[in-house]
Amino acid sequence: MIARVAWLLARPGTSGAAASLLPVTAFAIVTSLLLTVLGGAQTFWTWTDDFGVTYQALAVVALVLLVVPLASLGGAAARLSARRRDDRLATLRLLGATPATVSALAVLESVVLAVAGALAGVVLYFALVPLIALIPFRGEALGIDGVLLGVPALAGVVAGVALLAAGSAVLGLRQVVISPLGVRTKQEAPKLHWLRIVIGIAVIAIAFLMMSVLQVAGSMLVILAMLGAAFGGTIAVLNLIGPWVIRLVAQSQARRAKTPARLLAARSVLESPKAAWRQVSGVAMTSFMAVFAGTGIALLGSFGEAGDVEAMQLFADIRTGILITVVGSFLMVACSVGVNQAAGILDRGELYRSLDMLGMPTPTMDTARRRAVMSPLRITAIGSAVTAAVVMLPLTGAAIIVAPLSLAVIAGVLASGIGVVWLGLLATKPMLERAAAG
Amino acid sequence: MSSFVIEASGLSKSFGQTHALAGVDLQVRTGEAIAIMGASGSGKTTLLHCLAGITRPDAGTVGFQSGAGRVEVTALGERERSRLRREAYGFVFQQGLLIPELTAVENVALALMLNGMPRARAEEYGRGWLAALGLAGMEDRRIGQLSGGQAQRVAIARAQVTGASVVFADEPTGALDSATSAEVMQALLDSTTGQGRTLVVVTHDADVAGRCSRIVDMRDGRIVGERVPGVTA
Known part of the structure; x- marks a missing residue:
């Protein structure tokens, strides 16, 4: 039943192409940037001399620094994907769909869009590889072999992006599940504690x-x-x-x-x-x-x-x-x-x-x-x-x-x-x- | 000076292959409430948009008789039409379409602030209009905290606060139950024709149309009839 409703909601024309295209594009950018960073950094792990350890430590610092804005962008993409569905999912709740059905639909839709975007991101990353290969470290360019990631890393990133989308969808739609009317009418501005x-x-x-x-x-x-x-x-x-x-x-x-x-x-x-x-x-x-x-x-x-x-x-x-x-x-x-x-x-x-x-x-x-x-x-x-x-x-x-x-x-x-x-x-x-x- | 506040002649408008308006002539008298009725796709909303200067027709003219003289609405540029809508017209939509993050009084005051009135004075006027429409004490509520009927009264206050000589309403009671619908329609009439202003309403609802002074029936982009409520043809 969930798959049928999801297909009905996802059909072209029911929500406009932009509703799906935007999160897909955002997930593609997230994935390609993440792969680019990982690809650039992986070369450092092939160096085994004394300076190699320093480069590896610095790469970890840079990755940590980039992971936060990356997660923020990933979260934005996931929320966008979830928000595109908010209204209709809230309507489904009003029509009597169970919280479990709504949650499953939200997760399914977000994951499908995230995976589509992530795959496009992998293609974009391959297009960027020749450029990343030109970046010089230790006096020479990193080279294509140095920055090209293996299949496990690529699959891991795609899976990670899908997980991020699923998690964000569950969190974002928790309110719909709790109170469909609350989300539809935006009754009160949220308060933050001192x-x-x-x-x-x-x-x-x-x-x-x-x-x-x-x-x-x-x-x-x-x-x-x-x-x-x-x-x-x-x-x-x-x-x-x-x-x-x-x-x-x-x-x-x-x-x-x-x-x-x-x-x-x-x-x-x-x-x-x-x-x-x-x-x-x-x-x-x-x-x-x-x-x-x-x-x-x-x-x-x-x-x-x-x-x-x-x-x-x-x-x-x-x-x-x-x-x-x-x-x-x-x-x-x-x-x-x-x-x-x-x-x-x-x-x-x-x-x-x-x-x-x-x-x-x-x-x-x-x-x-x-x-x-x-x-x-x-x-x-x-x-x-x-x-x-x-x-x-x-x-x-x-x-x-x-x-x-x-x-x-x-x-x-x-x-x-x-x-x-x-x-x-x-x-x-x-x-x-x-x-x-x- | 003409007794018609709005005069439309030969209005035609197409969207691709669809002819939304096919040669419409209509005169709206000052101080009357006119209801435009018709099935979905009959062209009534397009007609309202052309009369209000929201949409420019493919052919035909719309004239507006303001205090300062006659304005050829269809000859105005985008910016001038926008200004005309802001200063001379008021609008009430089916869902109210109020700004959810603003309070009731801010939604009303915004219409005056757009015309350059200082905020404090604009809010003072806004509070007055909200009180007149039975919303005293609710000025600082956000739109989500109001019922559908209350939100629609806020929209009426917003349409009226600038002293608009013509109010255009598109299915103003479409999202309301019948009792609330009657109350909102009464509030709309009291604040427009009740004060010598003009009301143009697009509606499906015969009860709403029945409270207007004149009903215009549309079909396939044309006016096919005109009647006075309660008078059999």
């Missing part, structure tokens, strides 16, 4: 203390564990505090808003501060990384005077790695914003059309939509950079963080990140215009 900020400040304080005592740690293993814990903990905290801060600022903006665009933007953020955060959380990561990268490059600059050829090669490669990580992170943020915006426009198509009929100029709608993204983005980018600077302070000292090169890298990365998001918004403007025109 306890988030208390936990957040506590974790940042602990991370600061860990960084302060890092230099007296006994072994390299302890140092790495402390670095990892401080880094991971702070990133987790950003996710905890981010939505809370965004809500606080949006509440104040809603109270003070004098123009329709400002009012709409603030209220739209308040509708779901978590969603507003998710949309820009990739930039939080990039911003956080920018401080690490900036201070890292400054540190390398100070070590570089030693004149050791192999060490200089390592530093140059670290710079390449940082650049690739930052670029990869930007790409994922741009995709996240594009996917989320496209989904938002599709969801609110009828409303945009009615606002156009009422005489609301499309630029007003566009300004409201832009502000609803850019305002949380500014809070996120600056807040994350400051948090990272605070955590890094004991390790690097104020002199390195405020060094001109560090500041230039940080400012450059933040400006590029914000620019990329702006481009993501710009790319979906024609969709808004089409939606308003009906």
Whole structure:
């Protein structure tokens, strides 16, 4: 029965091609980026000399950094896929379908779209392999054989993407199962507990203390564990505090808003501060990384005077790695914003059309939509950079963080990140215009 | 000055091979409530969209008699028509189509803010209209926290708050039960024709049409009849 209903819901024409095409495209991008990163990093594991271990450790750091925005983009794609079905699944609940049937349908549809996207992503990855092969490490290009992943890795990534989609579908549709009417009518804006900020400040304080005592740690293993814990903990905290801060600022903006665009933007953020955060959380990561990268490059600059050829090669490669990580992170943020915006426009198509009929100029709608993204983005980018600077302070000292090169890298990365998001918004403007025109 | 607030002549509109309107002439008098009836696909919504300047017809003209003189709606560009809709017309749709994240009063005030009125004053006007429509005390509720009938009253307040001389309503009671439908229709009539304004309603509902001063019947993109409710032809 589930398969029959799923087929009925999935048939072309019942929901429009864009409803399926968008999540498939997003999953394709997620998969191809993940494979690209894994393919690029796998070469490092073929090196067995003393420096090989350092490269492997750095690759793990880069992968961890990229996994978060990647998971965020994957989550956005999965939620988009699930949200496309929300209404009809809620209707099925109203018609008497059991919670189990609705859950099974949601998971099935999301997984099918995710697998289709992941397979397209594998094809895209193969197309990118010749380009990745050109990236130089240790004085020579990685080469096609070096970056080409085997079948087990490819299958593992496809399965992982499908699992991500299934998990996100189950979580996203839990509300439909609990209360079909609640989802259909969006009765209340969600509330966030103040306890988030208390936990957040506590974790940042602990991370600061860990960084302060890092230099007296006994072994390299302890140092790495402390670095990892401080880094991971702070990133987790950003996710905890981010939505809370965004809500606080949006509440104040809603109270003070004098123009329709400002009012709409603030209220739209308040509708779901978590969603507003998710949309820009990739930039939080990039911003956080920018401080690490900036201070890292400054540190390398100070070590570089030693004149050791192999060490200089390592530093140059670290710079390449940082650049690739930052670029990869930007790409994922741009995709996240594009996917989320496209989904938002599709969801609110009828409303945009009615606002156009009422005489609301499309630029007003566009300004409201832009502000609803850019305002949380500014809070996120600056807040994350400051948090990272605070955590890094004991390790690097104020002199390195405020060094001109560090500041230039940080400012450059933040400006590029914000620019990329702006481009993501710009790319979906024609969709808004089409939606308003009906 | 003409007693017709809207005059449409020779309106034709096609969507691909479908002829939604095929030469429609219609005059709407100031202060009347006119119901446009017909089966699905008869062209009634397209006619409403052409009269309101939402859609530009392929042929024919629509004139609007404003306080400042006659405006040739069909000759206006997209931006001017948008401005006309914002300043001179009000709209009520079947589902209300209110902005879910705004409160009731913000939804109403938004119409005035779009015309440049400061927010505090716009909300003051909005509260007044909501109270007049029986929604006092519900101003700060979000749309999801209102019933269908209450949400539709908010939509009526939004359509009226700008002082629109013509209100266009597309199936305004289509999503409501009969008792609520009667209440909403009464509120709509009281706030339009009751105050000397004009109401153009597209409806399937004979009870709704029966409360208007004139009914226009449409079929296959043409007006096939015109009657006064309660008067047998």
